[in-house]
Amino acid sequence: MTAVAEAPAASSVVPSFQVTVRLRRFNPESDTEPRWEDHTVTMHGTDRVLDALHKIKWEIDGSLTFRRSCAHGICGSDAMRINGRNRLACKTLLKDLPLDKPITVEPIKGMTVLKDLVVDMDPFFEAYKSIMPFLITSGNEPTRERRQSPEERARYDDTTKCIMCAACTSSCPIYWTDGQYFGPQAIVGAHRFIFDSRDEGAEQRLEILNDRDGVWRCRTTFNCTDACPRGIEVTKAIQEVKRALLFRRV
Amino acid sequence: MQTHKYDVVIVGAGGAGMRAALESGQRVRTAVLTKLYPTRSHTGAAQGGMCAALANVEEDNWEWHTFDTVKGGDFLVDQDAAEVMAKEAIDAVLDLEKMGLPFNRTPDGLIDQRRFGGHTRKHGEAAVRRSCYAADRTGHMILQTLYQQCIKHGVEFYNEFYVLDLLFTEVDGVRRTAGVVAYELATGEIHVFQAKAVVFATGGAGKVYKTTSNAHTLTGDGMAIAFRRGLPLEDMEFFQFHPTGLAGLGILLSEAARGEGAILRNSEGERFMERYAPTLKDLAPRDVVARAMANEVREGRGCGPDKDYVLLDLTHLEPAHIDAKLPDITEFARTYLGVEPYTEPVPVFPTAHYAMGGMPTTVDAEVLADNSQVLPGLYAAGEVACVSVHGANRLGTNSLLDINVFGRRAGLAAAAFASRAPWVELPSSPADETVAQLEGIRDRSDGERVAVIRRELQETMDANAQVFRSEATLKQALSDIQALKARYQNIAVQDKGRRFNTDLLEAVELGFLLDLAEVIVVGAMERKESRGGHFREDYQNRDDVNYMRHTMAYRTGEGVRLDFKPVVVTRYQPMERTF
Ligand SMILES: Cc1cc2nc3c(=O)[nH]c(=O)nc-3n(C[C@H](O)[C@H](O)[C@H](O)COP(=O)(O)OP(=O)(O)OC[C@H]3O[C@@H](n4cnc5c(N)ncnc54)[C@H](O)[C@@H]3O)c2cc1C
Ligand code: SF4
Ligand code: FES
Numbered sequence: 001m002t003a004v005a006e007a008p009a010a011s012s013v014v015p016s017f018q019v020t021v022r023l024r025r026f027n028p029e030s031d032t033e034p035r036w037e038d039h040t041v042t043m044h045g046t047d048r049v050l051d052a053l054h055k056i057k058w059e060i061d062g063s064l065t066f067r068r069s070c071a072h073g074i075c076g077s078d079a080m081r082i083n084g085r086n087r088l089a090c091k092t093l094l095k096d097l098p099l100d101k102p103i104t105v106e107p108i109k110g111m112t113v114l115k116d117l118v119v120d121m122d123p124f125f126e127a128y129k130s131i132m133p134f135l136i137t138s139g140n141e142p143t144r145e146r147r148q149s150p151e152e153r154a155r156y157d158d159t160t161k162c163i164m165c166a167a168c169t170s171s172c173p174i175y176w177t178d179g180q181y182f183g184p185q186a187i188v189g190a191h192r193f194i195f196d197s198r199d200e201g202a203e204q205r206l207e208i209l210n211d212r213d214g215v216w217r218c219r220t221t222f223n224c225t226d227a228c229p230r231g232i233e234v235t236k237a238i239q240e241v242k243r244a245l246l247f248r249r250v
Numbered sequence: 251m252q253t254h255k256y257d258v259v260i261v262g263a264g265g266a267g268m269r270a271a272l273e274s275g276q277r278v279r280t281a282v283l284t285k286l287y288p289t290r291s292h293t294g295a296a297q298g299g300m301c302a303a304l305a306n307v308e309e310d311n312w313e314w315h316t317f318d319t320v321k322g323g324d325f326l327v328d329q330d331a332a333e334v335m336a337k338e339a340i341d342a343v344l345d346l347e348k349m350g351l352p353f354n355r356t357p358d359g360l361i362d363q364r365r366f367g368g369h370t371r372k373h374g375e376a377a378v379r380r381s382c383y384a385a386d387r388t389g390h391m392i393l394q395t396l397y398q399q400c401i402k403h404g405v406e407f408y409n410e411f412y413v414l415d416l417l418f419t420e421v422d423g424v425r426r427t428a429g430v431v432a433y434e435l436a437t438g439e440i441h442v443f444q445a446k447a448v449v450f451a452t453g454g455a456g457k458v459y460k461t462t463s464n465a466h467t468l469t470g471d472g473m474a475i476a477f478r479r480g481l482p483l484e485d486m487e488f489f490q491f492h493p494t495g496l497a498g499l500g501i502l503l504s505e506a507a508r509g510e511g512a513i514l515r516n517s518e519g520e521r522f523m524e525r526y527a528p529t530l531k532d533l534a535p536r537d538v539v540a541r542a543m544a545n546e547v548r549e550g551r552g553c554g555p556d557k558d559y560v561l562l563d564l565t566h567l568e569p570a571h572i573d574a575k576l577p578d579i580t581e582f583a584r585t586y587l588g589v590e591p592y593t594e595p596v597p598v599f600p601t602a603h604y605a606m607g608g609m610p611t612t613v614d615a616e617v618l619a620d621n622s623q624v625l626p627g628l629y630a631a632g633e634v635a636c637v638s639v640h641g642a643n644r645l646g647t648n649s650l651l652d653i654n655v656f657g658r659r660a661g662l663a664a665a666a667f668a669s670r671a672p673w674v675e676l677p678s679s680p681a682d683e684t685v686a687q688l689e690g691i692r693d694r695s696d697g698e699r700v701a702v703i704r705r706e707l708q709e710t711m712d713a714n715a716q717v718f719r720s721e722a723t724l725k726q727a728l729s730d731i732q733a734l735k736a737r738y739q740n741i742a743v744q745d746k747g748r749r750f751n752t753d754l755l756e757a758v759e760l761g762f763l764l765d766l767a768e769v770i771v772v773g774a775m776e777r778k779e780s781r782g783g784h785f786r787e788d789y790q791n792r793d794d795v796n797y798m799r800h801t802m803a804y805r806t807g808e809g810v811r812l813d814f815k816p817v818v819v820t821r822y823q824p825m826e827r828t829f
Contacts, residue, residue, distance in 0.1 A: 027747065027749075028749050029747045029748065029749055030747075046499075046586060046587065046588070057701075057753070058699065058700075058701030059699075059701065061744060062699075062700075062743050062744030062745050062753035063744050063745035063747065063753060065745075065750045065751075065752055065753075066752075067290075068466060069286055069290050069292065069465040069466055069467045070290075070292060070294070070295050070465045070466075071465065071466060071501075072295070072501045072582060072586070073582075073585070074294055074295045074390065074578075075286075075289070075290040075291075075292070075294055075295070075465065076289065076290060077286070077287075077290050091585060093585070093586075114436065114749065114750060115749055115750040116750075118750050121287065125287070129401050132402075133398050133401060134349075134350065134398040134399060134401060134402040135348075135349060135350030135398070141348055142348075144344060145344055145347040145348075145353075145360060145361050146347065146348070147358070147359030147360065148355055148359050149355060149357075149359045150354075150355045150356075150357065150359075152355075152359075153352060153353075153354065153355050156352070157352070160352050160384075160387075160391065160394070161387065161390075162394075163289070163294070163390070164289050193350075196350070196352070198350070199350070
């Protein structure tokens, strides 16, 4: 038997529709400047922006380049600026966007564009590495697990959800103008350990974040919190790190 | 072309690859080559948990875990390997905790555990709480934690490097591993990595099917590369269809939902699993549940306008409980289907999920060059490998366990081998074949689109080699695949550039998928019985007399050749599989 219907289950209520996607394109081998390009495609029901990009790549222009893998918001590959807001293409349903005008899709800002929607992620991962993102402990390892109460576990739950998509960092106006700032994601990464009851490296991390390019650059614009596809309260996490620095107590 | 030299090269940075890297990297000079940034690997999508008989919340022991693994795998499991895995499971979980993994906790602060399909106490008496978990993000936490440890230990990564070939050199009449050929996505440059030992950890091949929980990038590269180089693939006809994919999309809703009490219902509102598995009901192993669901639909009790799915009902669970234990998967239902799981049941249908088969290995992750001899210097771990601990059907949570136990063993074994073995010369012109293949595709100006052939492949596999199979459907699939392989010879890509040419790589990946689909189907045709994930409508019973054996598929000039080898049986004789 053919196991699965062609369209998603709920799509019977949302009919097919036409979408114009306005892409910001740049081919380093032939373009000197980025350019805009429009494509109009027929999409269905609960299709996402990623489906539209695939349709263009697979049926119209194979050279359109973007990163993606999981297609359900868990791998962090496909953060892009969609209608001027940072989102994951695989988590943004077309039907939730205004379809009477073109949907603009651009690479995330503040990072070097390498080709079309692909940006250089290395500086982003370097910032993460610089905050010592691993459990730091002293003394002998216990034979069984380290104990941690459900309340202690809940203390840092929010920041464990980060998928390193860079939507937050690349929506931060300070990051755009100051290439040295660690950016919100690195602070989220530090928060995850600073507030983990098993960790003993808070002092060292706070010292790193106390730097002029560290946490004090944040102007609390909340762009990062709005951008986060995992619903992490990024600004709150940054505030908590600032407070820990002021009072040296976590 | 650039060349590099490392003692150990690990291909893949998912759970298995990074777990191997942590061992190998601290002992010998090690590089990890990965086509994705490590944190993008599909291990991060795993939700439900990782089983180990910690006995933190109720009585349990590794022997029961071994038994469940063997029985769940419908007795095609190599029992010595299952025992190794179940024993080492406990340390594997504790190691992750010590690395910092944020497991959910009991009120006493221990690692919490919950129920999962097929995991029982006292050899099937009742479901046991064995799965260690971090909400429904266990895989994400494993991937993050291992990546963090790799940063701590300075593991060297080559990100967005696609390995496309495996190199051997004959030394005194014996094939030895010499290295790999990789393609750098950013520049289009070819790199040859000379290595004493190579570990394949490239994950699964779910994109052979259309409806799948697997990422776009899970195209079975490692399996196909090994197969093309003349190495066998074991038990490839066994593919797991996970019962609860979001209908029409395939996105997974973890078995943890049923572990926490969710119930499957048909169009009559009936809890139909009571009929198929009276003891374990909704928590029977996946093959049993997936077939039951497909059968309900086939007999007209499906839901929705086309009666083509069943419902996963969580509405009797407390919203606070759902938020605490299943936050991500309920969000998937909201985001992708617009369904509110607090109040509405979620449309679900089986989705292609996991390759039980793969590159045959020993319990030390050494890859076999034929039915029994190891190939010196080559290792494999994770979904790409077949140890075989999953047999005909993998139990939920046993893959996150597999990648940690056998990833670790692979790293240790590869490092030990590299520290004692001498260097092997690279073959002359090591990258010529790879370059010829790539340039052949890039240079062709006219031809068929990759996406068209891929879609036809996935459609025939969904229609003909899915939950239900028969001689007729498999024949259809095979002739479709062979026709598609012929058409593949004439594909063209539009992107002719060097930088980030994903068009070209998708074409290469399609070639891998076509080869693997053929192996799956040929193996399924030959296996005239039903066992675990492989169900033949024309042979509905398990046949231990003729088929309690592993399939070993080899590539020949005339197509796929099948050979067979016995299953390792230690404690448990095959018995009827009721749940
Ligand atoms: C949605 C979902 C939920 C799951 N939930 C669970 C669960 O709860 N419990 C459980 O036990 N199991 C679960 N599984 C199964 C389990 O997650 C996987 O089997 C396991 O994570 C595979 O790990 P891996 O390291 O083998 O491969 P992956 O994590 O897939 O990693 C593969 C790696 O190989 C690299 N790679 C691939 N090809 C190449 C190439 N040609 N060159 C270079 N690099 C390459 C990739 O970049 C990647 O880094 C789930 C699976 C899915 C899809
Ligand atoms: S905090 Fe949110 S937006 Fe920022 S990288 Fe992590 S998941 Fe992405
Ligand atoms: S493709 Fe993985 S997050 Fe979108």
